[in-house]
Amino acid sequence: MRSFLAALAVILGLLLSAAAVPAIWVDRNIVQEDGFVALAAPLGKDPDFQKRLATAAVSSIDTGGTLPPQVAALVRPVLEKAATSLTGLPEYPAAWEETLRKSHRLNFADPASLPPEAESGTSLTLDVAPLVALAAKQISSQVGVPLEAPGQTLVNIGQTNQRQLIDRVSAYSPLGYSLAVGAGVAFLLALVTARRRWKVLAGIGVGALALSGLWTLASRSAADAVMGTASGNEMADLFKREFVAASAAGFASWTLAAAIVGAALAAAGVLARVVGGPARRR
Incomplete structure (x- = not known):
């Protein structure tokens, strides 16, 4: 029963993380003024x-x-x-x-x-x-x-007809912080509940690696969808192309960080299993 609850907590934490990370990135880099300026400043070059x-x-x-x-x-x-x-x-x-x-x-x-x-x-x-x-x-x-x-x-x-999109982004992106807190609580609950904590660490690590791949694919799909639309305004299309490229590059650094953390957690779980196995047999 404890293993089942721990598995559910890990899955819940990963699902919350899947939505939390993109939402936090959007809030910090688009909704917040300083982040938007830092992201779009290179376009002026x-x-x-x-x-x-x-x-x-x-x-x-x-x-x-x-x-x-x-x-x-x-x-x-x-x-x-x-x-x-x-x-x-x-x-x-x-x-x-x-x-x-x-x-x-x-x-x-x-x-x-x-x-x-x-x-x-x-x-x-x-x-x-x-x-x-x-x-x-x-x-x-x-x-x-x-x-x-x-x-x-x-x-x-x-x-x-895109003003509504901006309104939705402004309203929902700050929720990413609450989702991140929920994910952290779920992961902590999984560690406390699990009989074999190394499995929790490894599971979270593998899940983070999978999320990193999914975020990368979703980011590319979103960029292609935006670039596939033409406004008929040459300057608008140029700004859109450069801003989308900057956004994709900025979010890619977050997905890379998630992949590194996931690999580290997976390795820590395997190491804990290797080190802890002989100790339990003794």
Whole structure:
């Protein structure tokens, strides 16, 4: 009976772990602002994405409404040049990070609080106002004419009808921590209940190895499914490709850690069996 209860506890712990680990990863790296910024920051180094993003930011600067026509005509060539030189400025990394932070707050905010310009059905909206402010500052210093940057400049790069997915992720990913606690309690109960604890260690280890493989397959399938959809927006597809690749690489480090822990537990169980067997016979 004790062995049966221990086996059930191990199975329960593995099932809870199967859901807990991906949920915790999503919460820490996507739902939480700092994690999202750390994950998406390298995207700003992609040359193609940099060029398209800078062009979108610079083109949003409205010189016609604030400058006389003759002055606006002089500023226009400077604007076109700024689109190619913006990413080379020392302030660009900080402006890109602030863009990510403002965009994260925008996308994970209550839909009722979104500005009218942001489509509530869009999966991801970038607020490139920090980049626009950087471009305006650069242009102003070159032409000697002050340009006022808008407080918010939105670039929709997601598909429609995906806002609900963001809401679900925000609501359910924090539950991963509770599931992880439940898994830990189940594993501890298995160790306390079992007659042969080495079997519990080995079982948890083998289960962790199996989960690592399943997580890897699921991650690849999810990435392929996302990459298989096209939004019709070139910049959106580029951002999606780079962000999915970064996410897959980030989660792969967690699955590798799970595999290492699983192998260690399995080896510990076998070692305990080898060492404990002769001791029991004596």
